[in-house]
Amino acid sequence: xxxxxxxxxxxxxxxxxxxxxxxxxxxxxxxxxALTLMLQQRLVSPEALxxxxxxxxxGGTSVEGGVVRLGALVTHTQxxxxxxxxxxxxxxxxxxxxxxxxxxxxxxxxxxxLAEADYASDPPAALLALDAEVLAVGPGGERxxxxxxxxxxxxxxxxxxxxIVTRVDVPALPPTAGSxxxxxxxxxxxxxPCVGVAAVVRSDGDGTCRDLRxxxxxxxxxxxxxxxxxAGAVGSPLDDAAVEAVATAYAERVDPVADVRGSAWYRRxxxxxxxxxxxxxxxRAAEHTTNDQREGAVL
Numbered sequence: 001x002x003x004x005x006x007x008x009x010x011x012x013x014x015x016x017x018x019x020x021x022x023x024x025x026x027x028x029x030x031x032x033x034a035l036t037l038m039l040q041q042r043l044v045s046p047e048a049l050x051x052x053x054x055x056x057x058x059g060g061t062s063v064e065g066g067v068v069r070l071g072a073l074v075t076h077t078q079x080x081x082x083x084x085x086x087x088x089x090x091x092x093x094x095x096x097x098x099x100x101x102x103x104x105x106x107x108x109x110x111x112x113x114l115a116e117a118d119y120a121s122d123p124p125a126a127l128l129a130l131d132a133e134v135l136a137v138g139p140g141g142e143r144x145x146x147x148x149x150x151x152x153x154x155x156x157x158x159x160x161x162x163x164i165v166t167r168v169d170v171p172a173l174p175p176t177a178g179s180x181x182x183x184x185x186x187x188x189x190x191x192x193p194c195v196g197v198a199a200v201v202r203s204d205g206d207g208t209c210r211d212l213r214x215x216x217x218x219x220x221x222x223x224x225x226x227x228x229x230x231a232g233a234v235g236s237p238l239d240d241a242a243v244e245a246v247a248t249a250y251a252e253r254v255d256p257v258a259d260v261r262g263s264a265w266y267r268r269x270x271x272x273x274x275x276x277x278x279x280x281x282x283x284r285a286a287e288h289t290t291n292d293q294r295e296g297a298v299l
Contacts, residue, residue, distance in 0.1 A: 005048040009055060012137050015164055018050045020139050024161035026050050030073060030112040033104050058111070058166060063088065070168045072111025076123070077102070079110055088172035091179035091198050091282075095126035098183050101190045111165035114150065117157045117222070119257065120192040124151060125217030126181050128225050129198035132170040138163035151222040177202045177211070178285025182278045184270055186261045193218040194261040195270045197278035201238065201286040209238040214246060214275060219267045220255050238283055247276040 004027075009015040019026050026048040027035060038044045052058060058073040061082050068088050070079060079085050080097035099105050099113075099122050113123050114134055124147070132147045138160055147168075150157050159165070173179060179200045186194040196218050202211035212233045216224040229249045233242055251272035256264040 004046050007048060007050050008053060009050065012055055012058075012164060012166060015050055015052060015055060016138055016162060018048065019164070020162040022046075022048050026161075028052060028115070028164060030109040030115075031075065031107040033100075033108045034112070034116050034118065052164070061085065063172065066172050068170045068172055070110045070170065072109060072165045072167060074110045076105040076108045076110070076113070080105065089126075089130060089170055090173075091181045091200065092123065092126045092130060092170065094181040095122040095183075095196070095198065098122050098181070100192075110168055114147070114168065115157060115159060115165050117151050117153075117155050118192075119154055119221050120218045120259070120261065122181070122183060122193055122196050122217065125196050125215040125223040126198040127168065127170065128217075128223045129179075129200050129213045129215035130170050130173070131213075132168050134165055135167040135169065136163045136165050142166075144169075148225065154221045173200065174202065176286065176289050178282045178287070178289060180278050180281035180285060182274055182281065184274050186266075191261065195219050195267060195274050197271075197274045199275075199278040199282035201279065201282040203238060203283070203286050207237045207239070207287075209233050209236060209242070212238065212246070212279070214250065214279060216250055216254060216271055216275060218261075219271050220257055224250065224254055226250060226253060238279075243276055243279045243283070246279060247272045250275045 007018050025046055027046040029049050029051040058071045060071045061074055061084055062069050063084050076096040076099050080093050086093045113121055128147050134145045134147055134150045139162055177200055181198045183193045183196045185191045198215045200213040203209050212230045229246055233246055251268050254271050256267035258264040
C-alpha cells in the first residue's frame with residue numbers, strides 16, 4: 001500500500017479545493033491525535049492527507065456580541081486555560097481540561113474533536129449544553145450548524161467530505177449561571193469517559209429554576225440532551241426531588257452503548273448517578289453567584 005500524498009495548503013479555500021479534488025479519499029490533519037491511531041491500525045487508508053498547520057486564522061479565541069469564538073485549531077490545552085473561556089464558559093474549560101493526558105490535550109483541537117464525533121469524548125457534551133454552533137466551509141461557501149444537528153451518530157456528522165470546520169461559536173453564560181462538568185471513568189483517570197455530564201443552572205434568589213440544561217456524553221451514540229425534561233424543571237424550585245426527577249428521566253430515556261468501559265446496564269445506572277451529581281453541582285454554583293451578587297448589591 002502506497003503512502004498518501006501530503007499537502008500543506010495556506011488558505012481554507014485551498015484546503016477545500018484539495019478535499020473536493022480527492023472526492024472523499026483525502027483526510028484532514030489538525031491535531032492528528034485520532035487520525036494517527038487510525039492510520040497505524042489501518043482503519044483508514046486515504047489517498048491524501050491535507051494538513052491545516054499552515055492555514056492562518058483558525059487558531060484564535062475571542063468574544064464578540066456575547067459569543068465566544070473558538071477557532072478550529074485551538075487546542076484543548078489552550079481552550080482549558082484561556083481567560084475568556086474560563087470566565088464565560090467554565091463548564092467547557094473543565095471538559096477540555098479533563099481530556100486524556102497533557103500530551104493529547106496539547107495536540108487535540110476544538111474542531112477536530114467535533115469533526116471526529118467520537119461518542120466517548122468530553123467536550124461535545126459541554127458544548128451541547130452551551131448551545132454551541134459549528135461553522136464549516138465547503139465549495140458552496142460557509143454554513144452554520146447547531147451542534148445538536150451537527151452530531152448525528154457514532155463518528156458521524158453532517159459535514160460533507162469536502163467541508164472543513166473553521167470555528168465554533170458558543171454563547172457566553174450569564175454571570176448568574178452555575179455550571180459543572182463531571183466525568184466518570186471506569187478504568188483510569190486518563191481514560192475516555194464511561195459517562196460525562198454537563199449541566200447549566202440559572203435560578204432566582206428564592207431557588208426557582210429559570211434555566212436548566214443537561215447533556216450526557218459517552219453513554220450513547222452522541223451526546224444526549226432532553227429539552228422537554230429541562231423545560232419541565234423551569235419555573236419551579238430545583239430541589240432534591242426535582243433534580244432526582246431529571247436524573248431519572250435521563251436514565252430512562254438514554255439508549256446506552258456497551259463497550260470496554262461499561263455495559264449498557266451499568267451506563268444507565270451511572271447516567272442517573274452522574275446527572276444527579278452534575279445538576280446539584282451546577283445548582284450550588286448558581287446559588288453561589290446569586291449570593292455574591294446580592295452581597296455586592298448590599299455593599
